Amino acid sequence: MKIIVLGGKGFVGSGFVRRAAREGLECLCVDLDNYDSCRGASADLFVNAAGNSKKYLAARAPREDFRISLQGLMNSLEDFGFAHYVYISSSDIYADPSRPASSREDAPLEPDRISNYGFHKYLGELLVRRYLPSWLIVRLGGVLGPGLKKNPVYDLIHDVPLRVHERSRYQYLSPDFLARAVFELARRGRWGNVYNAAGSGTISLEEIRRRLGRTLNYQVSDPPVEHYEIDNGKLTGVLEIPATSQTVEDFLAGEMLVPGSGEGEKR
Numbered sequence: 001m002k003i004i005v006l007g008g009k010g011f012v013g014s015g016f017v018r019r020a021a022r023e024g025l026e027c028l029c030v031d032l033d034n035y036d037s038c039r040g041a042s043a044d045l046f047v048n049a050a051g052n053s054k055k056y057l058a059a060r061a062p063r064e065d066f067r068i069s070l071q072g073l074m075n076s077l078e079d080f081g082f083a084h085y086v087y088i089s090s091s092d093i094y095a096d097p098s099r100p101a102s103s104r105e106d107a108p109l110e111p112d113r114i115s116n117y118g119f120h121k122y123l124g125e126l127l128v129r130r131y132l133p134s135w136l137i138v139r140l141g142g143v144l145g146p147g148l149k150k151n152p153v154y155d156l157i158h159d160v161p162l163r164v165h166e167r168s169r170y171q172y173l174s175p176d177f178l179a180r181a182v183f184e185l186a187r188r189g190r191w192g193n194v195y196n197a198a199g200s201g202t203i204s205l206e207e208i209r210r211r212l213g214r215t216l217n218y219q220v221s222d223p224p225v226e227h228y229e230i231d232n233g234k235l236t237g238v239l240e241i242p243a244t245s246q247t248v249e250d251f252l253a254g255e256m257l258v259p260g261s262g263e264g265e266k267r
Contacts, residue, residue, distance in 0.1 A: 003026065005027060005028070006080075010050065012049045013029075013049035014175065015177075016175075019179035019183060040081075043082050046080055050076075051069040055115065055117045058116040059117070070127065086135070086186070087125065087135065091103065093122050094118075094230070095114050097227075097229070100229055104233075105139070105234055135191060136182070136185060137193070137194040137195070138178070141171045141173065141228060143178070145174040146254075156209050157212065162218050162219065162223060163218075165205075168225050168227065169226075169227050173241070174251070177242060196230050196231060198232045199242060199247055201245060208248060211248075212252070
């Protein structure tokens with residue numbers, strides 16, 4: 001199986017590149033630096049992991065978010081050849097991501113109630129469904145892994161004041177597990193399906209803060225409480241999903257060995 005990963009040097013996309021190397025698969029990593037030279041390449045599987053991941057950008061500059069995520073998606077349909085297309089969407093497509101019952105893949109969507117970020121992911125899904133004969137959509141939850149540069153866990157590690165309340169609860173997967181799951185779905189021919197990809201169980205920022213021994217600081221006086229508890233039963237039927245708590249522990253254990261991680265150099 002030959003693979004093209006758009007955004008292969010990014011946080012999520014790099015997990016696909018690493019997994020492909022581990023499995024001995026031919027993989028072309030495409031990013032802004034080499035996009036023009038790679039245009040016209042073809043593969044069995046095309047993974048689009050290049051959409052904007054900055055929620056604040058979508059909130060402040062929706063036109064720019066639209067350009068990065070949706071214009072880039074449409075360009076990829078014309079610029080590359082592929083048999084199957086994987087679109088990395090987001091759990092922010094759900095109006096209420098706090099309850100499994102309202103975040104099942106077949107739950108009714110309410111695009112007028114979601115953020116700009118979630119709305120643009122929703123539009124991306126519609127484009128993929130409309131224009132492609134063979135596709136797979138993955139609605140991604142929280143992610144922790146090598147190269148993390150933002151999110152509340154990153155903020156806690158680096159003593160950046162939180163934007164959300166520490167009572168906020170999240171689910172986390174590693175980008176490497178995500179890639180493993182997508183490749184397994186591809187091998188099983190699960191085209192024309194939508195899958196949630198979120199860690200098993202939730203963890204609060206307070207638990208992580210205490211694990212790190214950090215003091216509590218906020219950027220705003222009244223930070224919002226976020227709660228993500230995405231239904232992942234459909235993906236669990238394909239392979240066992242790691243516990244969020246274990247993903248967090250593995251990530252923190254590795255991160256504390258990195259110079260400049262916030263705990264000092266330990267190697």
